[in-house]
Structure formats: C-alpha cells, structure tokens
Amino acid sequence: EFIASTDFFFRPVNTYTGPDGLLYIIDMNRGIIQESNWTRKGTFLRGKIDYFNIANVNQRGRIWRLVHDDFTPGPKPHMLDVPAADLVQYLDHPNGWWRDNAQKQLILLDDKAVVPALQDMATGRKNASALGRLHALWTLEGLNAIDKPVLLTALSDADPQMRKAAIWISERYLHQQDTGMITRVGQLANDANYDVKTQVLLSLGANKHPLAQQITQELLAKNPDNEMLKRVRFSLDRNEDAKKYGMKLGSFPAPERKLILAGSEIYKGMCSPCHGSDGMGLPTNAAPALKGAKHVNHDRDFAIRILLHGLKGPIEGKTYPSEMASMKDNSDEWIASVLSYIRYEFVGTSARGVKGRQSAVVQPEEVRKVREAYTSAREAWTIDELEKNILK
Template sequence: MRQIEQLSLELLNKTKQVYLIRNVLYFLPALVLIAGFTLLAKNHQNHSKNALVIDGPKKPTSSPVLSPEEGIKKMHVEDGFMVKLVASEPLTTAPVALNFDEKGRIWVVEMEDYMPDTIGTGEDQPLGKVAILSDKNGDGVMDDRKVVIDSLVLPRAICLIENGILVAEPPYLWYYDLKDDKAINKTLVDAKYADGGNVEHQPNGLFRALDNWIYSAKSAKRYRKKGSKWLVEKTHFRGQWGITQDDQGRLFYNTNSENLLGDYFSPGLGATNEHQRAVSGYVKKIVADNRVYPVRPTPGVNRGYLEGVLDDSLRLVNFTAACGPVIYNADLFDKEYYGNAFVAEPSANLIKRNLLQEDGYRIDGREAYVKKEFLASEDERFRPVSLYVGPDGAMYVVDLYRGIIQHKTYLTPYLKNEIKERNLTQPLSCGRIYKVVPVNKSGEAVKFSKDANQLVSLLQSPNGWVRNKAQQLLLDGKYKTVAPALRKNLVAGNNPLALTHSMWTLEGLGLLQPSDVLPLLKQTDPKIRTQALTVLPSVLNKTNYVQFMPVLQKMINQDDSLAAPYIAFLAHHIQPLSASASKQLLLTLSKKYASNQYVADAIISNLQDKETAFYQEALRVNPDSSLAIFKQLKRVMTDVAWSKNNSNAVDIAKLYPKGAALFGTICQTCHGKDGNGVPSLAPPLNNSEWVTGDKNKLLSIILYGLTGPVKVAGKVYKAPEINGDMPSIGASKEFTDADIAQVANFIRSSWLNKATDKVTAADVTNTRKRFKNREKTFTMEELAKLP
C-alpha cells in the first residue's frame, strides 16, 4: 500500500516537470509487465474526446485461461524452434525470477501477493515465497517443489552465493545461510536496498557478474561478499526490470519503453564523481527501434485509448513493458544466435530478438526480423517477465500468467473496463516456466561435481551459464589449490573466454598477482587487454603501481584508443598511491584524446571537487576550449555551481513532511534526490517552469499525466533521453487532495524552486472538478492553451 502511494507521488513530481517519464512505473518491481499498459491506441473514442473506450469488431471479447499445453499451441515461435513446458501450477504460482543451482534445480521467486484485484486488495500480505523446483524423474519437466522461504511481501530477486541466498524483499536485502535446503541465520545486508520507489520502481535482478560483484536493475549499488561481511559500492544507475551480461561482463538492461540499453565498458568503472550526471559509454541505447509486432489485438494496455499506442488492428505499436533481457551465449542454438539479445514484452505477449554488433567502443543492435517476433502468443494471459540461459543451453521463459499486470496506482478506468470485460482478475493461482529449444535438438545440463579441477575445465565450456557457474562454484568453495591450473589458462592463449574467467576466478579467490596481469596488458587481443585493465585495481598497491605506469603510458603513446577510457578510469585507483602519477596520466590523456567524449568523461570521473583546477591545467596543455574535454568539464562545473545555490530540502521537508516522504518514495526514483532528473527516465523538477509556474497546470499534470516531449528551462526533453509518458495519479484512491497539495508544495519550494503561492487541497479539488470527465493525459501543447 505504502509502495503504491509512493508510486503515485513519483508521478506527481514528474508531472510537475511535465515529465514524460513514460510510465516507467508500469514495471512492477518484478512485473515489469505492467509497463504494457502504458500507451495506446488510435481507434479510441466513439465517445467524447476524453473518453477511454475502444470499440470495434476486432477487439477480443474473451480471454480464457488456457492449460500450459494449450498455451504452447497458441505460441508462434521462429521456424526451427519449439517451446517446452518446464513447470506450471500448482508447482509454481506467480513466478517473476529464477536462479539455477549446480544440480540443475530451479530456485524460483514467487510474487503471489501482487495485484489480487484492480484495487490491490491484500497486496501487503506476506504470501511471497522462494521455492526449489526439481525434476525427479529426469523427463525435463519439474515434478517436485520445496519451499525454502515463505511469508515474504512482494519479493523480486534472489542470488545464490556461497552457502546461502540473497533475497530482495523491499526495502530490504537479506542473506540467509542454507542448510539442507533450509534457510537459517537471516542477516540484513542492506536496509535500503530499495530505498524509495514502489512496487513498479524498485531494484531487482541481483545479477552475479563476471567481475564477482552483484548488480541490480533500477539501482546504483553493487554488492560483494567478503568473508562474513558485505561490501556495498556505488555504481551507475541502470535499467528497470531485469539485467544480464555479455561474454565480456558488460551489463545490459532496459526501461519499459526501450528495447535494450547497456554499457560499452566494464560495469565497475567510472561511477566515482558524484558531480557527473552521466558518463559516456554507460546507460546507452543499444537498439533504437522500439516497435513490437503482436500476433493478437492488445487493447488491454493502460492507455490503449491514446492515438498512436495501438495500430489500426488494435495491436501495440511500441514497447511499453520491455523487461527481463538476456544475452544468449550458449551452443544449443545455431551460431547466428550467439550474442543475440532477447527482450520480453508481457503487455504484448511476445519475446523480441535483437542482433548486436561491436564497432570500436560502441555496441549497436537491430531487430532480427521485419514485422515479426522470435516468439509471440495469442494468449492475453501469457506474461513473459524474465528470460535466462539455462544449464542445458536452452532459453528459459518465466511466465507470470496473469490477467492484471498493471499496478493499481496507475490503473486507468479504461484498463479497468478491459479487465472487467474479459474477466482478467482471476485466477491468481497460475504460473509457468517454459524453455525454447531447437527442433530435433536437445541440450543436456552439465553435471557439476566438487572436483575443483573439473570446475576449472568447465571454464572452457561453450555455454556461458556453465562458465559463470563454474567460476562461482570455485569462489564459493574457496578452491585455492587450483591457482596453477588457472594460471595455465592465462598463458594458453587458445581460449580467450577461459582466460577471462580464469583471471576473474583468481581475482575472486584473492590470488591474482601483478605478474598475472602484466603480460595480459600486452596481448594483441583488445578484449583481453581491456579485461586486464578492468581487473588491475585488484592488484595495485603502493609498491607495485610503478611497474604498470610504463605499460599504461606505452598504450597511450601507441594510440590504443580502445584502452584509453579504461586507463582514464584507472587513474582513480592510482591517485591514492601517487597523486602526481595519476594527474600526469590524466593530463596526458586530455591532450591526446581531447576530442574523444568517452575518454573525456572517463577523465572527469576522477575529478570530484577538482574539476575547475583541472580545467585550468588542461587548458594550459591544450588551449582549444571547444574540445570535448572542456565542454564536458564545463557542463559538470555548471552543475556544481548550480547545486551550491540549491535550497536545503531538509528545511522544506519540515514544512511539508507528508509531501517530502511521498517524494522520497515515489518521485525521487525518476527525478533524483536533488530534483535534477535521471537520464533515460525523467526531466528535472528543479528550476522547472512547469513546477514553479501556474499551479493549476502543475496539478493538471499530476492528476491526469503528461505525454510527449516537454520543455524545461529552455531544453526539450523527449524519448529516449527520458520516458515519453508520465502516468497520472488522479484516479488513485491512495492519495487525498491534501497529500497531493503537500507534494506539489514540497517540489515548488525545494532546490532552486521558490514558488510563493501555496497549493491547497481546495486547489486540487477544483482542478478535479474542472476536468471532471477527463481521462486522457495532457500534452505540452494542451497545457499551454489552458487559461
């Protein structure tokens, strides 16, 4: 309930800035599905221009509950592939995420308490579970269930590590020791894992990456277990629901309306300057095309009544619930599928395939097909929310299998009507896990043993899941005796992937030495060099850094442009060892790569509170202030100066405590704690004329939402820089008019915002009366015409 409140507020603030936060909120923490109801349709109103009803002969009149076998028959999958059932109700209910263990068992997260009806009755009940599904008879279908943890409220992610399991249960992150598949010794890892946000806007994923850290979507934190302690570090804020990696350990994710986002560089670098709002090469749009091609009419999306959301056949036009991506990196599929990115779209009942290609720093992608999808279902209740590569090389699909996926905070009257017409509320007891495999080709899961040498050999597996699991088991078992075998892989040179995993396994065991890394920095393969640069901070110390400086300098002198950003990122780790060596490295890079935006931002990532001084020094070395390094430095310097003039939001919070609380839980996720917006999500509330100007227009946005581009402080914000649609909260019963007035006053008075006229509950009530019959969101143009 409280999460929902927060959600709505988020919208509030967004509205103030005329956000376009595009309904990012659709993503139920684990149900990004919700996003599916975000946009929608040309054929709307036979009623008034503000009506929310779609009529027409093409609209489905029913949505029957299908058995898994019937559901598979309704799936259109690419030629040469087939879908097999792995698990279904009653063995699993409302699954949203999973992990495989070394025995091939599935550890599934079940969010059974999510949206029992259109008003969320009982959503705060502890019905969530973590269960183990096993295949006892070996036929490929799970037939045994064991509940490991129950009585959870809306759990969303797990991660198996050492002899325990991490569990995300907002706002907490817990670690449980495991004994005989029973959870014991519950430990709090992070009381603010999901600090703020709501069911649709909270961290998830808990992805154990190549670099031995655990990353989440919708989060700027990463975690690592060191003995009995947990390390928590700042990282780049990424994505919304679901997170994955490629063979180089680069992370990929998305937001509900964006096909695929990702990083060009390794995940643990470059998030060290709090003044830097974005770092080139991180949170990049990988696939620009957001079109989707359902095989059925999809009127059941939250704003299906809006022009352009649905096409003439009532099918969703663009992603509205993109989630759960996976990079396929196994050998069960044919070679052309290796490295492809698959993305789920539960609101349109489909899975998209994208082809990725590297070009220098960049990773670019495109859709694999023209006007079709890898997999699409005719069943409205098919809700793929998470995708995984499995131990057998198949692609696994987590299907929530529910009618309602939009959270109550943003559930429009239009969608409520769709739910009622097709009886989508019940049942709540379904859930399926499928796998996609080639026809006439079956994969076999690798058998893991406790033999450390066998685990080392599996680092050469053609299946990425197997390689990653072997690395993790070596770390979890603390098998330090395998160091010689791992070092042998470092010099073999015939398998770069085995080399990469061996290097990171040594790092995870605490056995990596400078002598292991130095030769790798001189390899001809640029991917090996960048992996070595990424791991370098783990071996640098006060006495050995001098060994590496000549090698780094040589890379710069030899115009190794692919290594240059990594070297710049590394300066942060050299600085505490030698401030002069670090600065000289940065100055050299700023001169040689002054026009390179990626190197420029990598340099700036080292300069917190030193931006102005470095600007002057760099200008003496390279006097052309029009170059990228100076433009990007100026931008950061301006942001710093601006933030110093911001008012103290703590003082404002004392005046509007409820508004401040709601902002922190709902709005802050997308607009930022400082109100300056979050890249790819929402524009600034700070210094926004939509926030400080006509309070009635601000309330119109809060109550009814905003769609399309919005201009804030002279700059036009539009997708993909931000989400293109901000949902409303006017229909929500979670917020009183007094609550909405408090939030409006809080943002109108915080930071640089100094609005003098206060918003009252009566103002909110009057705005409701003025637009009594309105259901549609506003556009910037409509708001401008309001008297």
C-alpha cells in the first residue's frame, strides 16, 4: 500500500499506466457503494447513510495522476496522425501502453508496406527486445502476413514466450496437416520451459494426424506429474466428447456418460412401451409421465426404491391400470443406468429447486446401499410410504 486519502468518498476502483509512464487511478468518488439490498430502511447502514447524508454524493468520479518526484513524464502520443511506418518503432517501446496501441493501430491501418520491417523485428534481424519481437510477431499475424520462415525462426527464439507464440500462430499450418510444421513444433515437446510444452499440447492435442497424436502421447508420458499438462489433456478430451456426444452429454465424465447411454438402450426396449419414448406417457394412460416427475427427479433414494421394489397405488391422486414392477433382480449397475438416463433425459425442477442434468447420475454404489437396507423381501412402495420415509 502506498496511497491513502482523508477524503471519505475516495473510492479507487482501478489503475492504469498512461502513455506518459505515470499511474492513473480511477476514483468512483461516491457516497454509497453497497447494493441497495444491504442499505434498506431500518438497517444499520441506512442509519449511517442518513446521518451523514451521503446518499447525495454521486456522479463525482475523478481520475488522479500519480507523479513520482524523480520521474520525468514521457511525451504526448500522436499515433493517429502518423503513417504506419512510424508506428513500428513503438512495438519495442519500454511502456506497454505504446506497444499495445501501436500494434492495434498498425493492424487497423492494414498497410502491408510495413511487413518487411516487422519481419526484421520479429526474427531479430533488427535489434529489438523480446517484447518487441513478440509484438512484431503478433502484428504480422494480425495483418495476415505471417509466413513459415518467420515462424521457423521464432520457434528457435531464445525467449520462451516467443517460442510459445510461434507454436500458437503455427496452428494455421497444423490444421492443414502440414507434416513438416507438425514435426518442427513437436521438437519443442522437449523444451525446458513448461509454458512452451503446454502450448505444444494445446496446439497438437486435438490434431488427428498420427504424428501429432504420437507427439502428445510421448509428451504426457514424459511428464506424468505435471498438473497443467494433465488439465490440458482433460480439457481437450472434454472438447472431443462434446463434439461426439453433444454439449450436454459430452460434459459428463466418461464413466457417467457410459451409464446414461446404457440406460438409454434399456429404457427404449423396456420402459418406453408404458412411459412413452419422450417420457410423457401414452394416450392409454398405462403409466405416469416421467418428464419432470418429482418422484423421479426429487431424490436419488426415492427413485432407487421405486425401481428396486416397485410402486403401487394412486400417484398424485390418479390410479393407473397396473403397478410398477420390482426390478431388484437386475444388477446395481443396470438400475443405476436406467435411473441415470431417466433423470438426465427427463429432468425437471424438483421440489427442492434443483435444476440441471449434472445432478442426474445415479451411481451403482448408491443402489447397493439402498438394496442392503432391505435384505428381506418387501412389497411395492406407495407414494405415501415413500414420502413418509424419505421426505422430511
């Protein structure tokens, strides 16, 4: 902490480095900053607000410029008034404001005449810092003027952030299954820097080329304990699952997805003739609808007991021609699969307000615990019994 104020309404919310190299502080300069829910009449805060009359202090925002005694501010920029050729030099400026805005303006101007100068800077032919080379490389990418010679040089740059950026930008060639570029990027799987290794995995991990897959497998095998690489692999696998199974089902871990898919097949063959393929029941009213049914989506134990032991009697005041038969002769995994599919596919808002498919899956271990609680034979449940025993 290096700054304080005796002004009661000093509310600094952000800071920025300006083009002059000084620190700019955004001050909301307002009396009340709490949400209205916490400043209602009768609350402690409302009493203080009214006592000090601070509700009237608003719309007074300020910008402060903090100047160090020993620092001479830099010059005022005129980037909008100069040609693209004059902006290239600022990509290597010590102040990040100049680098960022010069890069943005160069891309907006889209003047390809500066490409040779940018190539010289990015490849080190022109003496520039690592930050300058990095800005030049990304500016070439933004101008759609990147080429293989520049990328190959950048892949060998002494700075790891340059190598990482070069891998990222090379994806335009990797997506074309360019074997030469895949080979060159793959060599960086042995880089000493883990940011570089991580980018190799990000750029090659989803590539279907056999060489790319071999490189990523070897990279993971050589770094089995690296958490970042493991998380990247996990994310890539999830993305592939989403493409294959859809965004909803693809978001589930593979074991849970397996249960849901198995349950889908069982439901279509055994359950849909009574409950309907869409879970809405049939015109014959052979069985109740499952879509949004609270007795299925409300509680896992509720649903497990119904499938294990059966259900008889009226359901929400309506009587059906036949009762739900016991399925206890099937395995724990079989019952978990059916319930997982039903709760996933026909999910609704439960009595407890729980929404969404992520809570849908029933694990075989949960079925086993309920089964063990009823080792002796019992008759089918009624809704009244279930609600009395489970719902509190």
